[in-house]
Amino acid sequence: MKNPSAAELIALSGLDDLSSLAIIGLSKNAGKTTSLNHLIQAWTEAEKERPLALTSVGRDGEARDIVSGICKPRIYLPHGHLLATSAASLSRCDALLDIRELTGIRSALGEIVIGKMLSDGYVELAGPSQASELKHCEALLRQEEPDCLYIVDGALSRRSPAGGGITEAVLLAVSYGKSAAAATLLERVRHAVKLLTLPGVDAGVRELILSAISREEGLRALALDENTGSVRLLTAESLLGEAERLHDFYRISDRLLFLRGAITEALLAELLKLPDLQGKQFVVEDGSRLFIEKNTVERLAAAGVELKVLYPLSLRLISFNPQMEDGSPVNNPGIVDELRRAVSVPVYDLGPALA
Amino acid sequence: MICSDGEKSRLGIDQILEACVCRSPQGRALKERQDFYAVAERDALQAEFQAIADIRASLSELAPEWRSVESVLGRFRNLAGTVRGVENGRLLDESELFELKRCFSLLRQLASFPQALAAARVSIKAQDEAEALLNPPGLATKGFHLYSAYSEELSSVRHRKHLLETRILRSQGQERQELLAERSLLVTEEQQEELRQIGRLTTELQEHMGLLRDNLRAVARLDFRLAKARLAESWQAPQPEITTDELPVQIFQAWHPLLRKALEAGGAEFTRQSIRLEQGSTVISGLNMGGKSVALETFLLCLYLLQLGYCPPCEKISSPLFDFFIYMAENPGSAVAGLSSFGMEAARLREYFRLIESGRALIVMDEPCRGTNPHEATAIVRAICRIYAATDSCLLLATHYEVPAGTGIYHYQIRGLGDLSEAKAARLAVGSAAADETISTACSIEREDLEAVKAISKLMDYRLVKLEDETAVPAGAIRIAELLGVDEELLSIMRDAYAELDL
Numbered sequence: 001m002k003n004p005s006a007a008e009l010i011a012l013s014g015l016d017d018l019s020s021l022a023i024i025g026l027s028k029n030a031g032k033t034t035s036l037n038h039l040i041q042a043w044t045e046a047e048k049e050r051p052l053a054l055t056s057v058g059r060d061g062e063a064r065d066i067v068s069g070i071c072k073p074r075i076y077l078p079h080g081h082l083l084a085t086s087a088a089s090l091s092r093c094d095a096l097l098d099i100r101e102l103t104g105i106r107s108a109l110g111e112i113v114i115g116k117m118l119s120d121g122y123v124e125l126a127g128p129s130q131a132s133e134l135k136h137c138e139a140l141l142r143q144e145e146p147d148c149l150y151i152v153d154g155a156l157s158r159r160s161p162a163g164g165g166i167t168e169a170v171l172l173a174v175s176y177g178k179s180a181a182a183a184t185l186l187e188r189v190r191h192a193v194k195l196l197t198l199p200g201v202d203a204g205v206r207e208l209i210l211s212a213i214s215r216e217e218g219l220r221a222l223a224l225d226e227n228t229g230s231v232r233l234l235t236a237e238s239l240l241g242e243a244e245r246l247h248d249f250y251r252i253s254d255r256l257l258f259l260r261g262a263i264t265e266a267l268l269a270e271l272l273k274l275p276d277l278q279g280k281q282f283v284v285e286d287g288s289r290l291f292i293e294k295n296t297v298e299r300l301a302a303a304g305v306e307l308k309v310l311y312p313l314s315l316r317l318i319s320f321n322p323q324m325e326d327g328s329p330v331n332n333p334g335i336v337d338e339l340r341r342a343v344s345v346p347v348y349d350l351g352p353a354l355a
Numbered sequence: 356m357i358c359s360d361g362e363k364s365r366l367g368i369d370q371i372l373e374a375c376v377c378r379s380p381q382g383r384a385l386k387e388r389q390d391f392y393a394v395a396e397r398d399a400l401q402a403e404f405q406a407i408a409d410i411r412a413s414l415s416e417l418a419p420e421w422r423s424v425e426s427v428l429g430r431f432r433n434l435a436g437t438v439r440g441v442e443n444g445r446l447l448d449e450s451e452l453f454e455l456k457r458c459f460s461l462l463r464q465l466a467s468f469p470q471a472l473a474a475a476r477v478s479i480k481a482q483d484e485a486e487a488l489l490n491p492p493g494l495a496t497k498g499f500h501l502y503s504a505y506s507e508e509l510s511s512v513r514h515r516k517h518l519l520e521t522r523i524l525r526s527q528g529q530e531r532q533e534l535l536a537e538r539s540l541l542v543t544e545e546q547q548e549e550l551r552q553i554g555r556l557t558t559e560l561q562e563h564m565g566l567l568r569d570n571l572r573a574v575a576r577l578d579f580r581l582a583k584a585r586l587a588e589s590w591q592a593p594q595p596e597i598t599t600d601e602l603p604v605q606i607f608q609a610w611h612p613l614l615r616k617a618l619e620a621g622g623a624e625f626t627r628q629s630i631r632l633e634q635g636s637t638v639i640s641g642l643n644m645g646g647k648s649v650a651l652e653t654f655l656l657c658l659y660l661l662q663l664g665y666c667p668p669c670e671k672i673s674s675p676l677f678d679f680f681i682y683m684a685e686n687p688g689s690a691v692a693g694l695s696s697f698g699m700e701a702a703r704l705r706e707y708f709r710l711i712e713s714g715r716a717l718i719v720m721d722e723p724c725r726g727t728n729p730h731e732a733t734a735i736v737r738a739i740c741r742i743y744a745a746t747d748s749c750l751l752l753a754t755h756y757e758v759p760a761g762t763g764i765y766h767y768q769i770r771g772l773g774d775l776s777e778a779k780a781a782r783l784a785v786g787s788a789a790a791d792e793t794i795s796t797a798c799s800i801e802r803e804d805l806e807a808v809k810a811i812s813k814l815m816d817y818r819l820v821k822l823e824d825e826t827a828v829p830a831g832a833i834r835i836a837e838l839l840g841v842d843e844e845l846l847s848i849m850r851d852a853y854a855e856l857d858l
Contacts, residue, residue: 098498120520
């Protein structure tokens with residue numbers, strides 16, 4: 001199977017038409033950084049004039065995995081591009097970087113800084129962790145280069161908050177993870193694609209929810225009454241641990257429940273106990289906020305609940321890394337074809353990590 | 356301000372001053388300090404008010420300039436750690452050097468608004484030489500990095516590195532690996548030279564830190580004065596007149612921002628208050644719900660804000676300066692904790708009597724001794740008034756207890772309800788609960804009661820009247836009880852008991 005050329009990769013992922021892209025990994029060491037390096041190389045080979053503007057959720061590009069100690073691919077970025085990274089990571093970049101702005105966003109590795117590459121070199125990305133901060137970084141990057149392609153590299157296997165609402169499109173990096181069984185891989189990928197490509201809620205409801213969020217920052221749930229059209233809001237630090245409040249909040253006459261933040265198995269298990277769910281809609285921010293298994297999705301469907309999203313994601317490409325999570329290779333020549341048959345999104349093995 | 360945390364919170368100074376918005380961390384830090392102008396700092400306080408007045412006078416004429424100044428102020432960052440680092444010879448990192456460069460640029464921008472600076476009476480000097488250290492030679496750039504022009508070694512290693520990188524881009528496989536390895540040696544060489552340059556920069560920047568500190572102090576004063584000027588404009592506050600010690604405090608048409616906002620939100624109007632406070636004791640009396648506490652808090656707020664350097668919310672104010680302020684409004688102690696409330700109050704009174712020996716105070720007391728028997732309380736309150744009447748401090752005290760007029764003791768009274776017509780009284784009166792509702796209503800505040808209290812409040816005349824002669828403490832509590840629907844039988848017993856006291 002031939003790896004796509006630079007032009008093919010850009011065309012497959014539709015980068016020319018995008019203003020922003022998130023790279024999400026299905027598991028740890030799924031190949032996000034390798035995918036990013038391939039995108040960067042393709043962009044360079046195609047001699048694109050638009051600069052790239054990179055950041056990450058958490059830390060990426062470091063030499064060794066902080067948990068496992070495994071050598072990780074580093075990010076090699078040519079001159080002319082932008083990045084948003086922590087001050088500590090800046091000192092570990094071996095390229096010449098012009099500091100353009102300080103963001104005021106503090107992370108565990110120091111303040112996030114906007115820099116421009118004045119030479120080629122290895123960079124370490126350690127960006128912000130909240131959606132609002134990622135948006136702020138994008139705004140500052142666009143002050144430098146309004147037409148840049150903003151790329152957010154998610155860290156580890158966390159799929160939130162990167163994606164939906166932050167970027168227009170997503171590239172999903174997958175590997176065998178912990179199991180070399182093809183069937184397991186196929187099921188995981190099908191499930192991930194299903195969640196990431198959930199349909200958007202209709203435009204009127206979308207506006208209503210967005211308006212409520214802009215008025216009430218602490219909003220964590222919103223209910224829309226079927227009969228009266230009235231809207232109720234629930235505010236909290238987070239939805240975690242708020243199942244009982246959600247029970248009291250819900251009414252049988254609600255036609256829609258919007259849930260903001262990470263949606264876990266435990267939370268949905270509680271919500272499935274609510275009465276009269278037939279025909280209801282559960283709306284989440286985007287598919288990357290759903291941390292739920294396949295059987296939970298099936299239980300929701302069986303209960304008559306429709307899952308929708310506020311920010312539909314455009315899943316452009318699945319980048320497949322034929323390795324386990326620990327880096328050991330798996331020899332299965334036909335796996336990419338099987339993946340292509342399983343999902344309707346282009347699937348490619350982009351090739352090994354670039355040195 | 357000498358008071359408890361609860362009293363400070365009740366006064367709401369921090370909340371009120373949220374309306375004074377500083378744009379820079381330097382301005383905010385200065386504001387947070389709440390510097391109190393002591394008596395010896397009279398000239399400095401007058402200069403502060405003059406600067407605020409000059410800014411106010413220029414706000415319209417120099418509106419675009421002030422907007423630009425505020426925009427620049429909003430871009431300052433807290434540089435305390437960086438400045439200390441340079442002074443101590445610590446090697447800065449590149450983001451700190453960027454911060455300094457940005458700061459010098461902002462100072463240069465502020466220095467280009469001479470009229471605004473003159474109005475604010477601050478001086479900010481551009482630090483061109485320091486800024487030039489952080490620019491490429493002969494150029495001014497927005498960003499910062501360690502420029503190749505800093506040294507020949509740096510320029511050379513970067514050039515060699517660039518040549519290698521060009522080859523790396525075109526290479527693959529083994530050749531690429533070898534080129535990358537060669538590059539990593541150059542990276543090390545580059546980093547060592549960069550470190551030397553950072554050391555040089557830090558040393559050269561040290562001589563500029565003294566002026567930078569002065570400039571940042573000026574930024575703080577500029578920001579804070581501008582914020583106070585804008586607040587004074589929004590309050591339509593006067594320029595305070597600071598008088599000599601023997602003259603009285605005179606406050607005209609004062610109002611309390613928080614209480615006024617709360618009243619107006621409920622559709623009511625805040626009654627502005629005026630007062631003249633001589634040295635000695637001023638007693639405010641008035642019936643319940645009469646607004647005595649509000650009056651006390653309003654006057655205290657105005658005088659305290661004045662000595663913090665703010666133009667207070669009133670129409671006019673003239674006052675000498677006080678060495679300290681004392682506010683006592685809570686009933687200290689706790690029955691649960693087993694502390695006697697009067698015991699704690701007595702301890703505070705003891706301390707305050709001692710304090711006035713060391714300076715001139717404004718003491719505000721809201722119904723002292725309310726927790727002890729009325730007979731002794733009256734005696735104690737009278738004694739407090741007589742004691743402070745003989746000092747050069749000002750006591751402002753609200754009480755229900757009767758305090759006779761005397762030398763150094765002055766009286767004000769809240770006008771109150773006055774005579775209500777039968778028709779008005781009937782409209783206000785609340786009906787009694789039905790027998791079967793009594794238990795459920797006994798411990799609850801019914802909506803009807805709340806409305807009645809609000810209605811009574813609307814009929815109150817909260818204005819303060821100066822009394823020239825001794826006047827009996829106004830009665831009105833039984834009338835209010837009547838209006839709130841206490842049974843006639845009980846009211847009759849109350850009236851009889853009250854009449855017995857008069858005999």
